[in-house]
Amino acid sequence: MADNSYSWPKAGETSSLGKRVNRIDGVEKASGRAKYTYDIQLPKQLIARALGCPHAHCKIVSIDTSAAEKVPGVVHVYIFPHAKPGSEIEWQGELLVAVAAESEGAAVEGLSKLKIQYEKLDVFVDDANLAAAQAAKRASKGGGKEQTEREPGDDDDEKEFVNAEFARLFKESKHIVEGFYGIDAITHCCLEPHGSTVTWNGDKLLAYLSTQNVSGTDEGFADGLKIAADDVEVRCEHIGGGFGSKFAADYWGLAAAQISKATGRPVKLMLDRDQELKLGGNRPSAYLKVKLGADADGVIKVWDSEHWTTGGAVGGGVTHNGVIPYVFEPKNYRRSQINIKTNLGPQRAWRAPNHPQACAITQTAIDDLAARMGADSMEIFLRNLGTDEARRIGGAKPSVYKAEIELAAKLMDWKAKWHPHGKGTAKGSIVDGLGMALHTWGGGANDSNCNLKIYPDGGVETFCGTQDLGVGTRTAIALVLAETLGIPYTGIKVNIGSSKLPVSGPSGGSTTIGGVSESHRRAATDALAKINDLVAKKLGVAADTLVAANGRISVKGQPDKSLSWKEACNLIGMRPLEVTGSFKRGTPSPLSNATVGGVQMAHVLVDKDTGVVKINKFVAVQDMGLVVARKQAESQIYGAIIMGIAYSLFEQRIADSASGAFLNSELRDYKLARLGDIGDIVVEIYEPESERSRGVIGLGEPPVISPGAAISNAVANALGVRVPVLPLTPQRVLEAVQKAGRA
Amino acid sequence: MKNFEYAAPTTESEALQLLGDSSVSTEILAGGTDLVGLMKKMIVTPDRVVNILGIPSLQTLERRADGQLWIGAAVTLDTLLDSPYLAGYDAVTQAIRGINSMQFQCQGTIGGEICQRPQCWFFRGGRGLLGEGGQAAANGDNRYHAIFGNDGPAKFVHSSRIAPALIALGAAVRVIGGPSGRGPDGAEAESGEQLVPIANFFQTPRHERQRETILAPNQLLTHIVLPNPVGIGNATYEVRHGEGPDYPLAAAAAALRMDGGRVADARIVMGQVAPTPWNSVAAAALLRGRSIDETVADAAGQAAVADATPLSQNAYKVQLAKVAVKRAILAAAGLPTGGF
């Protein structure tokens, strides 16, 4: 069928789409029946545990495994290829040796008997300290970009021209803000650590892998093990958190396969909790020095910043490209990036890569502009949007942000709560404050293929090599099928989570619901057309007069002229009707789209004497195109805000400058938000026809972007002092207040 | 975990017998909330684990005729929270509530709570109780470490959240087994059982073989004994980063005996600031003879931290300890604290 023959029903005309329903695997998950990778228990399975390197930077001199091998219960000792004597290890926790044993206790005891000699090398982990990084020769240029509204003349030296322009622009600026802002690295901290349980059947590998990339990791195993990709099956029914960190088979997955091969037994190798934090992925830190100039209205005319960032020992970091300053696009800007190499584990994609950090280190500067002007922060954000015709902002349309700001302000009761920065009334030592931020994300649909089967008895079943990270993929698929076929979503069987199913893209970048909605709407539309042909013949009507709704296929306007869904399916014949649905990422489609905008506002309480910050209320207004599974979509937004509260107030990777050790890699030290920390969260999905008519757009990333800046701005509003670096720990709040008092 | 042998005695004497075998290293298991995790990480590797939960005398909670409250060491924290006997011991109740985890409260015992090992990340990261003789904390990240009593190798803070309250209230502990340890008069006790003022129960280890309490390997803490709380205003105030069960950044317990609106006697004990709970004689002295208001409480807070010796990164804890003392005093006097 041609692409334009696919469409979504209009708002108000849907039976399943956008409805508030329970997720179809809810009871299974809530009662402990859902099986995760960590839960897989195969006959004769060995438990493997790995030793993480105790040093942040060292050379392996020697490894003696003999004592470990003698521990009762230990079956196999495996030295990772990168840990052979002579190898350089560049971060603490990197796995060196794995011990496979009959029990977890024996495996851990085996690890304790390993004798490894290390030669310690120089360590650098202090990523916030640019001067120290430069002194340690760990800093390098990471690129940058400069742009001026005026073009240089043919005879002008470009550099001199830009310098002169910036000097002029700052001179002409009515308000200038110079500031320092930062956000520490955090880890993904998946509650189910990375890992797998693997077993061989001859030359064929079956890997139960905790992955957000079911259809792509079979090749990862095949490449690493030098076997054919079609000899590998990866399965993942349920995954205990990924957030961008679980796209690969990982070297410890390959090790599990090799130990399994060597021992002839299934092997489970999951990272230990501290290894999960040290190796399982982290979000890069970023620190920024900026000078910005604005006109009398607070419209930013010039932006000049330098930021430094680290993705760990391997490179990466927060890019300057397209995100500094975040979303706002001043006509004149100069931004440069410095990369710092540390002795810490490599970064991995973390929900909305680059965006939360960029938002936190730049929209704070914009709020400081409001503070400098004595203006209402919301007013300054509004003035910098521009208009749909003359934009000052990227991503979503200025009119969308504007409408969302107004909606959020109403839900927050912003006008009534607002006071100028530092001018609130204290109750005892407690002051309150308001802050806001806004964000954008693409979220276009990913590749997705599905195989839809409709049985003669009316049963509907789909097969799709996607995965459910917790967003409710199964439920969204069932709702799309139910909507299209006019049947209840509850009886639909959704099979996902194996690499042997039709290929679907990895779940990253808010692309999954768009992708699976595409493939399934297409497959179901095509299937229904085939069934409608049969029904039309039976009823003696034209197929294009038929509609599928309420479990019946009937002639439009003549409900008595109809067949039940089951009767209609009876016409299929003896064998099920099988239809494939396919979508290729980037294809223009009436069903899906990209680019959303969102606005968030925080109201906080700060205890000035202790520096403790509490969230009182948080409002999120989010555009996401057309909503498929409303309840689950709202859950995504709640969850993103709670993650945001965590990284704004609590979470940080604490690396010890002296030893390079990742000190808080156990959960009691790695502080996350708890149920009592979240305040009142108000979620509003912004879904006017103008945005809904664009189709499905992913939601996983966008709402996690703004909390850092919104909360930091609220604390600045409460105190009249900027606490420059997230998370806003009591220590940092007190130190900022004390520093401001001295100044 | 290293494999170990396990025993569950049913009497105090059986327990002493099991603990007294000097051919094996032993650990006492009660709720397990701390010990099991440490064993899993191979930070603590005993040859023998002695589970004391099966000893009935350690499960008792008894109000004696003289008003003393005897709490068995194996009584769980939730049992205490639910007990009418805890009325009047607000400082204890508040400290237990602060733990903020039903699981820790239901599983953890009061004896275990006061004998728990330091949360110090160098210790728990496998670098020894003292963290390489104190060097790890002295040169490394010490944001959560001690601001008092940190001139020796021990820089960690004592973890117990209840101990400051118990000390402020003048509790004692019943210890059996011997012979080491000191009696209530501070003299060496011969053997058998002794009542030790809980203030003397804690010690700052000077080397790796010492522990954070005076308990010898062959001794058992059996009871905590609280004096009658009548007429004693008392409270615990913890500065907590968030609502999780992680440890406070600083804490204080205050006990005030009032006489005609003025403080007749006071005890102020800070927690999470030193390798032992930290008694502030200066704060208590300042309060004596005065009536409590915000200014007086603030002055006591100042006095409590006047001698603080923060490490390179934890000066902020001085402010937090000061505020904790101030607020504990205000709360003990039944006044609003003015903060969260």
Added chain:
Amino acid sequence: MTESTIKGPGDPGFSRREFLRGSGAVAAATALQTHAAAANQEGQAAGPAIVRGETTITLQVNGESKKVTVEPRTTLLEVLRTQLELTGAKPISHDGSSGGSTVMVDGKPMSASTLLAVAVVGKKIQTVESLGGAKPDAVVKAFVEHDALQCGFCTPGFVMAVRAFLDKNPQATEAEIRGGLNGNICRCGTYANIIQAAIAVVKGGK
């Protein structure tokens, strides 16, 4: 306010009038001891039995007696997950700070990850699976109705925590709910929905 308020030393009149949980604890210890005596062929001439190496014990799990083989170091969590096919309780942290392995022991929420299997002989152990089945518990239903789960890995522990909390506080207010469920971690951030689920269970009176 001086140490003289403490009597002692000595405790001749030690009272056993008010055992709180004494009888249960005695029974547990006896059960294990009997078993351990059988396991240790050489026996102990006197004094309490010492368990060494592998031993078979009987656990009361979800109303059934289950024979399992453990070492002293084996945790309850390991036994549930590897020998009894009860994988609802999850290994999330070693120190119980995540609440992921929450089970009820004699009706109280505890972390199976920090309980030794040998230490819970004779106690009634209830896992999240007992709240599922054909007629799911009100807490399970409320979690689903309020979408109080995402990836679901922390969910079984949270369900047990909410069940335990509401068993004890059936009329809990929202403020009490917010204050009473901080022993569990959810990384996906389902707390807002969990609060609503717990409120719904209170309103439903179950």
